[in-house]
Every structure is written in C-alpha cells, then in structure tokens.
Amino acid sequence: MLRRHLLAALAGTAALAGLAAPALANDPVRIGYTIARTGLFAAAAPSQEQAYTLWAEQVNAAGGLDVAGTMRPVEFVSYDDESDPAKAAQLYERLITSDNVDLLMAPWGTPHHLNVAGVVERYGFPMVGNTAASVLIREVQPGNIWFPTSAIPDRIGPELAAMLAGAGVQRVAILANVLPFSQENLQFLTPALEAAGIEIAMSENYPPDISDMTPLLTQVRDAAPDAVLALTYPADAFLYAGQARELGIDPRLTFMLIGPTIDAFGQAFGPAADGIVTLAHWSPEQAAWPRARPFFDAYVARFGQAPDYLDSALAYMSAEILQQAVATAGLDRDALRAAIAGGTFDTINGEVRFDGVQNAVTPTAFVQRQAGVMQLVWPPAIATAPLAMD
Amino acid sequence: MMTSLLSGQLLFAAAVLGALYALVGLGMNLVYGTMRLLNVAHGDLLMLGAYAAFWWFTLTALSPLLALPLVAAMGAGIGLLLYALLFRRQLAQGLPPEVIEARSLLLFFGLSVAIQNITAYAFTATPRAYRHLDTVWQVGQTAMTGNRIAALAVAGVILAGVLVFLRRTTFGMEIQALIQHREAARIVGIDVGRVQAVAIALGFASAAVAGALLSMTEQVTPFMGFRFTIAAFVVVILGGLGNIRGGILAGFLLAIIEIYAVTLFSSEARSILIYGAFVAILVLRPQGLLGRARR
Amino acid sequence: MGGMQRQDWVALAATLAGGALLFWGGMAAGAYWQVVALTLAMWIALVQSWSLFSGLTGYISLGHAVAYGLGAYLMATQFRELPVWLLIPAGGILAGAVALIVAVPVLRVRGPYFVILTFGLAELVKFLLLRLETALGASSRLLFGAPGTDVLLAWMVALAVAATLLRHGIGRSRFGRGLVAIREDEVAAETLGVPVTRYKVIAFALSCVIPGMVGAVMALRSTYFEVLQVFSPTISFTIVTMAIIGGSGDARGPVLGALFLVGLSEILRGTAPQLYLIIMGVSLVAFVLFAPSGLLGLLRRKGG
Numbered sequence: 001m002l003r004r005h006l007l008a009a010l011a012g013t014a015a016l017a018g019l020a021a022p023a024l025a026n027d028p029v030r031i032g033y034t035i036a037r038t039g040l041f042a043a044a045a046p047s048q049e050q051a052y053t054l055w056a057e058q059v060n061a062a063g064g065l066d067v068a069g070t071m072r073p074v075e076f077v078s079y080d081d082e083s084d085p086a087k088a089a090q091l092y093e094r095l096i097t098s099d100n101v102d103l104l105m106a107p108w109g110t111p112h113h114l115n116v117a118g119v120v121e122r123y124g125f126p127m128v129g130n131t132a133a134s135v136l137i138r139e140v141q142p143g144n145i146w147f148p149t150s151a152i153p154d155r156i157g158p159e160l161a162a163m164l165a166g167a168g169v170q171r172v173a174i175l176a177n178v179l180p181f182s183q184e185n186l187q188f189l190t191p192a193l194e195a196a197g198i199e200i201a202m203s204e205n206y207p208p209d210i211s212d213m214t215p216l217l218t219q220v221r222d223a224a225p226d227a228v229l230a231l232t233y234p235a236d237a238f239l240y241a242g243q244a245r246e247l248g249i250d251p252r253l254t255f256m257l258i259g260p261t262i263d264a265f266g267q268a269f270g271p272a273a274d275g276i277v278t279l280a281h282w283s284p285e286q287a288a289w290p291r292a293r294p295f296f297d298a299y300v301a302r303f304g305q306a307p308d309y310l311d312s313a314l315a316y317m318s319a320e321i322l323q324q325a326v327a328t329a330g331l332d333r334d335a336l337r338a339a340i341a342g343g344t345f346d347t348i349n350g351e352v353r354f355d356g357v358q359n360a361v362t363p364t365a366f367v368q369r370q371a372g373v374m375q376l377v378w379p380p381a382i383a384t385a386p387l388a389m390d
Numbered sequence: 391m392m393t394s395l396l397s398g399q400l401l402f403a404a405a406v407l408g409a410l411y412a413l414v415g416l417g418m419n420l421v422y423g424t425m426r427l428l429n430v431a432h433g434d435l436l437m438l439g440a441y442a443a444f445w446w447f448t449l450t451a452l453s454p455l456l457a458l459p460l461v462a463a464m465g466a467g468i469g470l471l472l473y474a475l476l477f478r479r480q481l482a483q484g485l486p487p488e489v490i491e492a493r494s495l496l497l498f499f500g501l502s503v504a505i506q507n508i509t510a511y512a513f514t515a516t517p518r519a520y521r522h523l524d525t526v527w528q529v530g531q532t533a534m535t536g537n538r539i540a541a542l543a544v545a546g547v548i549l550a551g552v553l554v555f556l557r558r559t560t561f562g563m564e565i566q567a568l569i570q571h572r573e574a575a576r577i578v579g580i581d582v583g584r585v586q587a588v589a590i591a592l593g594f595a596s597a598a599v600a601g602a603l604l605s606m607t608e609q610v611t612p613f614m615g616f617r618f619t620i621a622a623f624v625v626v627i628l629g630g631l632g633n634i635r636g637g638i639l640a641g642f643l644l645a646i647i648e649i650y651a652v653t654l655f656s657s658e659a660r661s662i663l664i665y666g667a668f669v670a671i672l673v674l675r676p677q678g679l680l681g682r683a684r685r
Numbered sequence: 686m687g688g689m690q691r692q693d694w695v696a697l698a699a700t701l702a703g704g705a706l707l708f709w710g711g712m713a714a715g716a717y718w719q720v721v722a723l724t725l726a727m728w729i730a731l732v733q734s735w736s737l738f739s740g741l742t743g744y745i746s747l748g749h750a751v752a753y754g755l756g757a758y759l760m761a762t763q764f765r766e767l768p769v770w771l772l773i774p775a776g777g778i779l780a781g782a783v784a785l786i787v788a789v790p791v792l793r794v795r796g797p798y799f800v801i802l803t804f805g806l807a808e809l810v811k812f813l814l815l816r817l818e819t820a821l822g823a824s825s826r827l828l829f830g831a832p833g834t835d836v837l838l839a840w841m842v843a844l845a846v847a848a849t850l851l852r853h854g855i856g857r858s859r860f861g862r863g864l865v866a867i868r869e870d871e872v873a874a875e876t877l878g879v880p881v882t883r884y885k886v887i888a889f890a891l892s893c894v895i896p897g898m899v900g901a902v903m904a905l906r907s908t909y910f911e912v913l914q915v916f917s918p919t920i921s922f923t924i925v926t927m928a929i930i931g932g933s934g935d936a937r938g939p940v941l942g943a944l945f946l947v948g949l950s951e952i953l954r955g956t957a958p959q960l961y962l963i964i965m966g967v968s969l970v971a972f973v974l975f976a977p978s979g980l981l982g983l984l985r986r987k988g989g
Contacts, residue, residue, distance in 0.1 A: 136827055207660050504966030620808070
C-alpha cells in the first residue's frame with residue numbers, strides 16, 4: 001500500500017517536474033547581427049557573413065550550441081545596415097529591445113563597431129567584435145565589447161618598421177590612399193620608420209577613385225626603393241598590383257595594406273601575387289593551431305573560394321569565443337561578460353585572451369603569399385615561413 | 391620631370407585610359423543624342439558585361455576577347471528590350487525634351503538600382519577577378535601589359551568603327567540626322583523608331599564590351615558600375631551632349647588631365663583636378679566644349 | 686498680394702500638427718521608432734528644401750548632398766570647441782554661403798548640363814574636404830557625448846516643419862510664381878521683368894540652408910565620422926526619388942514621398958534588402974511611366 005502511494009507520489013512529482021521545466025532543449029538560441037548587404041561596404045561584408053554562416057551550420061550539424069550543458073540549435077536574426085553605422089546602431093537596439101535576441105554578433109567595419117559599442121554599453125549586452133581596426137577602439141568604454149584583432153595601426157607601424165629593419169631594408173617608398181585606415185597607418189608608420197633609421201624616399205597620397213597610377217609609379221621607379229609600402233584599399237590594391245607589374249617595379253619587398261587577403265586578388269594575379277606582404281594574423285599553415293586548417297578547408301568546400309585571411313578569420317574567431325563563453329556561462333549577460341573578459345579561448349588563431357577591450361595574446365603580424373600559399377612571416381614567434389625577399 | 395612627361399609610358403597610359411573613357415562616353419552619347427535619354431544605368435550595363443566576361447572565362451577557360459561579340463549581343467539585347475518595353479511609348483508621346491530627360495534620369499536610376507541588386511542577389515557581392523593576357527611587353531622604354539593593349543586595341547577599333555559607321559552607312563547617317571535635328575529627320579522620311587532602336591542597341595553594346603575589357607584588369611562586383619556612370623557623364627557633358635566626336639575628344643582630354651596634370655602636380659590632387667576642370671569648363675562654356683549653345 | 690488665406694492657415698495647422706504627431710509619436714513609441722521618426726523628419730526636411738529650388742525652377746540638383754555634407758563636416762570638426770545649438774545653425778549658414786558663392790556661375794548652365802554639374806560640384810567638394818582632412822592629419826573623428834536621439838528628434842522635427850512651411854510659403858508667394866515662370870520659359874520670364882538670375886540664386890542658396898542644418902544634426906547620430914560617409918551620392922538620388930514619387934506640385938508632395946519610401950523601407954529593407962531595392966527601383970520606373978505627377982498627382986486626380 002505504502003509502496004503504491006510512494007510510486008504514485010514519485011510519478012506525480014516527475015510529471016510536475018516535466019510540466020514545470022520548459023522544453024529548453026529544442027528552443028533555438030537566437031543570435032542577432034547586422035551586416036552591410038548593400039551600400040559602400042557590400043563587397044567586403046560577405047567575407048564576414050559567410051564565416052558566420054559556416055560557423056552556425058557547423059554548430060547545428062554537431063548537435064547544437066552548448067548552452068551551459070544544454071544543446072540548442074542556433075538561429076540568426078539579421079538585418080542589412082546599408083553600410084550606415086548609425087543605422088547599425090539603431091538596428092542593434094531593435095535586436096536587443098524588440099527582437100529579444102539571446103546573443104549578439106558584430107557588424108562589419110570599424111565605424112559600425114564604434115557606433116554599436118555605444119548601444120551594447122547602454123544595454124549591458126556583451127558582444128565580441130571582430131572586423132574593427134583603428135586606434136579609436138582604445139577609446140571605447142570596456143565592459144561589453146572586445147576586439148580580437150591585433151591589426152591596430154599604432155602597432156602595425158612599429159612592427160612593420162622592425163620587420164623591414166630586420167630584413168635589411170634601408171630605403172622605402174610609401175603610397176597611401178586618403179581614406180581613414182590608410183592615413184591612420186601612415187601616421188604611425190612614418191615616425192616608426194624614421195626611428196628605425198629607414199629612409200623614406202617618397203611618400204605620396206592618392207584619392208580612392210584613382211584610375212591610373214602610372215604617374216605615381218613612375219615616381220616610385222625613379223626613387224629606386226628597397227621596399228614599397230602601398231597603403232591600399234581593395235580597389236586600388238588591384239590597380240597597384242597590375243600597374244606596378246607593368247612598369248617593372250619589383251623592389252625587394254612589397255607591402256600592401258588591404259587587398260591581398262581577398263580571394264579575388266589571388267585569382268587576378270596568380271604567381272604575380274607571390275611575395276606581396278600584407279596584414280593578417282592568421283594562416284592555415286600554422287600547425288600549432290589545429291583548428292586553422294579545418295576551417296580553411298571547410299570554408300573552401302562550402303563557398304568555393306578561400307576565406308579572407310583577415311576578415312573571415314576574425315569573424316570565425318569571434319564566433320568561437322562566443323561559443324566557448326556560452327558553454328561555461330550560459331546566456332546570462334553578467335555571467336557571459338565575466339566569461340569573455342576573464343576567459344582563455346582556443347580559436348583557429350590559437351589562444352585568445354582579453355585585457356580590457358584588446359586581445360592580449362595574438363601579436364600584430366604580417367603574412368606573405370609564397371607559391372600561392374599565405375604564410376605568416378612576422379613575428380618570428382608565430383611565423384610559418386621566413387620572409388622571402390627578392 | 392620633362393623627360394618623364396615625354397615618356398612613352400605616360401602616353402600609353404593616357405591612350406588606354408582615354409580610349410576607355412571615350413568608349414564609355416560613346417554609348418551614353420548615342421542614347422542621349424538620338425532620344426534625349428539620360429542613361430544613369432550605363433555603368434551597370436558595363437558591370438553586366440564584366441560579369442559576362444568573368445563567367446565566360448571561368449566556365450570555358452577561353453579568352454573573353456572571343457566572347458566580345460556575345461557580350462555585345464547581350465548588351466544590345468538588353469537595350470532593345472528596354473526600348474520596346476519602356477521607352478518607345480514615352481518617346482512617341484511627343485513630350486518636350488526636358489520632360490523626357492527628367493523622366494529618363496529617374497527611369498534609368500530605378501533600373502540601375504534594380505539591376506545592381508538583382509546581380510548582387512544572384513552572384514553575391516563578393517569581388518570576382520581572373521587572370522588573362524597579363525604578359526608585359528616592352529617596347530623601348532615603354533612597358534605594356536597584354537590586357538591593356540587589348541583594351542586599347544578593341545576600344546580603338548570600336549571608336550573608329552562607329553565613326554565610320556556614322557559617316558558612311560545609311561543607318562549611321564540617319565542616326566546623325568536624328569541627333570542633329572529630330573523633326574527634320576522625321577520629315578525627310580527617316581524611320582525614327584528603327585533608328586532609335588539601332589542607336590540604343592549600339593550604345594548598350596558598347597557599354598557591355600567596355601565592361602568585358604575592364605574585367606581583365608579590375609575586380610568585378612555588382613556595385614562597380616557607378617564609378618563609370620559618373621565618368622561617362624563627365625565625358626559627355628564636357629564634350630557636349632549628343633556630340634559623338636565631342637565625347638571622344640573629351641574622353642581623351644580627361645585622360646590627359648588624369649595622367650599629365652597629375653604628373654605635374656601630385657597624385658593626391660587627381661580627383662580635385664578632374665572635377666575642378668570639369669566644373670570650370672562647364673561654367674565657362676555651359677554647352678560643353680563642342681556642344682551647341684542652348685537657346 | 687493678399688495676406689494669409691484659408692489654405693495657408695490649413696497648411697500651417699496641418700504642418701504643426703504633423704510635426705507634433707511625429708515628435709510625440711516617436712517619443713512615445715520607443716527608441717527604435719524614435720529613430721524612424723527622425724529619419725522621416727530628415728527626409729521631409731531635405732526634400733522640401735530641394736523642392737523649393739528644383740521643384741519650382743525645374744533645375745534638378747544632384748548636389749544637395751554637399752549642403753548636407755558641409756553641415757555635417759562643420760559639426761564633426763568643431764564638436765569639441767563649440768556648443769551644438771550654435772553649430773547646427775552654423776552648418777546651415779555655411780551651406781547657404783557656399784551655395785551663394787557658386788550660384789552665379791553655376792546657374793548659367795541649363796538642363797542636364799546643370800544636373801551633372803551639380804553632381805561634379807559635389808564630388809569636387811568631397812575631394813577637397815578629403816584633402817583638407819589629410820592636411821589636418823585627421824582622417825576620421827569620434828564624437829562622444831553627443832545629445833541623445835530625443836534631442837535630435839526635436840531638432841529634426843523643427844527643421845522638417847520649418848522646411849515645409851518655407852516650401853509652402855514660397856510656393857504661394859510672388860517669388861515662387863517667378864520661379865515657376867523660370868521653369869516654364871526662362872527667356873520669356875526675363876522679358877516679362879522677372880529678375881531671373883537674382884531669383885535663381887536666392888532660391889538655390891535658400892534651398893541649401895536647411896539641408897546644412899540637417900547634416901549637422903545627423904552627424905551627431907554617429908560616434909564616428911568620416912568624409913566619405915556624408916558625401917554619398919545616395920543622399921542626392923534619394924531626395925530626387927522621393928520628390929518624384931511624392932510629386933512636387935506643392936508642399937504635400939515631399940511628405941508623401943518620404944512617407945512612402947520610409948514606410949517601404951521599414952517593411953522590407955531589414956530582412957530583404959536586395960528585394961527592397963529592387964522593388965524601389967521598379968516602383969520608380971512604374972511611377973515615372975504611369976504616374977509622373979507622383980502620389981500627389983494621383984491624389985488630386987481622385988479628389989478633383
């Protein structure tokens with residue numbers, strides 16, 4: 001008699017427990033972000049969004065996102081921010097207050113990150129940034145946003161100068177787009193070169209819509225530098241590479257700021273793209289990062305093109321960091337904030353840990369295309385191949 | 391500096407750039423001159439030609455130069471389609487030219503936005519590029535990349551061909567007549583509808599071909615066209631709207647400014663020089679260099 | 686030359702009521718809708734101002750982005766030095782002054798030449814400012830501590846109301862009739878004694894003042910400022926699109942055009958941006974072909 005009552009009580013309790021606990025296991029985790037699908041940055045943004053898409057597909061194929069022990073599928077809530085940073089801020093506010101997303105991921109580009117930083121700060125909603133690279137990020141209030149990139153201009157300048165000095169470069173020619181990222185880099189590069197005792201034979205600016213660099217490149221050729229530092233954006237990177245080749249400008253080292261990490265660049269120049277040094281801190285060649293090669297292969301398999309070595313890598317890293325933080329802290333914002341701020345993460349770019357808003361581990365690095373493969377060539381600690389000079 | 395100003399290298403650069411500007415301007419002038427339509431979507435036609443060349447090369451591994459007739463046909467086809475669907479009716483209504491101009495500005499703008507975004511949806515906005523004819527040929531002190539020589543050659547042939555066509559063939563002379571005096575042309579029995587169709591087909595075809603040529607040296611994206619629309623407008627306005635020869639002249643003039651004035655001043659001043667010259671010339675000569683004075 | 690007539694009182698009341706609705710509605714509906722109200726007010730202010738020159742004289746300007754950009758540039762660069770309430774009108778004055786300076790030579794050019802000239806002028810100013818920025822060693826700027834969206838909304842609604850009243854007032858005045866005469870037949874107007882050049886110059890400069898102020902206010906929306914952002918040709922093209930869709934017959938047209946596009950944008954753009962733009966492009970084509978006098982023309986036809 002007692003046993004029957006006990007069994008009934010147990011059954012009843014179990015039933016009540018089943019009713020009380022919501023069906024969490026199958027509810028998707030909703031992750032919100034905006035991205036530039038139209039407008040000025042529309043050509044650059046796919047490299048980031050595709051990395052997000054790949055990550056989500058992989059997570060769902062593996063059974064879902066680990067939310068402090070419970071596996072739940074991932075679902076994106078995304079909008080087009082029209083390449084307008086102010087619009088991005090408005091939409092993030094909507095994602096937080098109206099769409100009630102569980103997590104946030106970052107938009108594309110420095111201006112967007114800076115604007116959205118204000119929003120996440122106001123709502124105390126932690127978000128891992130990625131494709132932002134400006135000294136201005138140091139002025140952002142720490143607490144709810146983090147930047148995994150190490151490609152910050154005030155570090156790029158001295159590191160580049162160090163690499164050049166180490167390679168015996170004595171004389172450089174600088175070409176710089178007038179747009180912000182190029183100019184910011186120029187500001188830090190010039191004194192760093194001077195401090196390293198490297199002669200700046202010429203330093204010229206050009207507007208973003210330049211159609212022909214022949215006059216500029218004739219000047220470069222006449223200056224006979226050991227190295228050319230072309231602080232380019234993607235469009236002029238193509239122009240520079242093609243026309244420098246035509247004019248036979250072949251210094252011992254060519255550095256281009258943005259451009260060579262894009263898949264289309266390799267397609268356009270093939271072997272002629274070899275030897276060009278550019279900004280990135282990731283390469284699938286780095287065996288010490290076991291996740292790097294699988295990411296590269298998966299991206300190529302999924303999209304039919306190589307990932308952008310800077311933007312795609314960063315986007316994927318930010319997703320990995322979020323994933324690992326959620327695994328320990330769940331979706332509670334305070335716990336998540338603490339987990340991201342204090343945690344150590346294992347990403348496709350090796351270990352990442354934050355000090356304030358910045359990545360304390362990943363060094364400012366450069367890559368060089370060698371025999372069609374992107375090798376890390378600086379700093380020596382993470383280099384996968386030595387710097388190849390002509 | 392003087393020796394470099396006289397260099398063959400600068401001359402080659404100016405020639406290639408000038409030929410491309412002139413070609414881009416030619417298409418716009420043909421369409422405006424005969425129909426008073428302001429084609430704000432001109433650069434997007436160019437973009438479609440660039441994508442056509444890219445996909446041709448990617449899928450067949452054959453030279454895009456072989457595909458040029460196909461690309462031209464594609465451009466002409468689009469032009470004829472738009473003409474039949476949209477413009478024939480508008481033009482037949484006998485509206486004053488200012489109204490047609492204003493409406494065409496907006497019609498083509500709407501089409502431009504639609505074309506860009508359909509393309510972005512279909513192919514994604516990721517930049518595309520390919521390698522072709524990139525051997526560098528050296529003639530004396532002047533170095534020339536194969537694809538740039540090809541661009542110059544093809545553009546040059548088209549420009550020359552169109553000039554000959556306009557002067558020597560019936561259709562060509564009818565087009566010129568239509569450009570110069572619409573009403574008189576109608577009175578002497580020219581089939582205005584047919585001539586307009588030929589003009590728009592030629593205009594759009596030349597834009598698409600220009601895009602195919604550019605795809606050999608530039609990255610291809612759905613939004614690449616706008617830059618060339620602006621360039622085309624600057625060229626045709628500078629030369630005098632509807633003036634085919636003026637447009638070609640203006641194209642080369644702009645290239646000369648871009649190459650030689652920049653050599654004299656600085657590359658940083660490039661856009662200031664170009665737009666500054668444009669504004670200055672128009673203010674001094676409101677009808678363009680070779681345009682007829684309006685009213 | 687009468688005083689205020691009934692339709693003027695109606696216009697005044699409707700504008701003020703609309704402005705109040707926009708402001709209080711935005712404030713009540715929450716942060717996201719505040720920004721939508723701000724955006725709507727911005728476009729109304731811009732299109733009304735554009736319309737008082739281009740709509741009336743027929744000189745289609747693709748250069749109003751310059752007025753906007755100049756105001757924004759002034760705000761972004763002087764933000765730390767001067768108070769916001771001073772910089773906003775200063776932006777308008779700067780834009781108006783520059784317009785005044787270029788007006789006389791620029792307005793000698795007609796038709797499509799004028800359209801492309803204004804575009805070239807916009808590009809020229811953009812590149813001049815870029816040059817200035819590199820000379821100053823500052824290619825991007827941060828604006829921290831800007832006023833909140835509620836303050837900006839108040840300013841913007843005020844500008845929208847002012848622009849609408851200005852457009853209405855000028856449309857009903859002798860000055861406005863002179864401008865319309867210029868559109869109909871400039872040479873004849875001059876013969877009839879209309880001071881054509883003076884009228885055009887005044888209208889042009891006046892049409893740039895409020896856009897300058899709008900630019901100054903909008904610069905405060907973003908923590909980050911760079912020249913390329915605010916000198917986008919999209920702004921100029923969108924203004925013209927709204928003017929056409931709305932119809933530029935009188936001051937109601939721009940409001941309709943702005944409502945239509947902002948509404949369409951809210952429904953579609955976030956989730957299907959390419960689809961939104963395709964629809965926008967096709968709508969524009971449809972309007973030009975079938976309703977060239979815009980929504981206003983359609984409404985008139987239905988009512989009258």
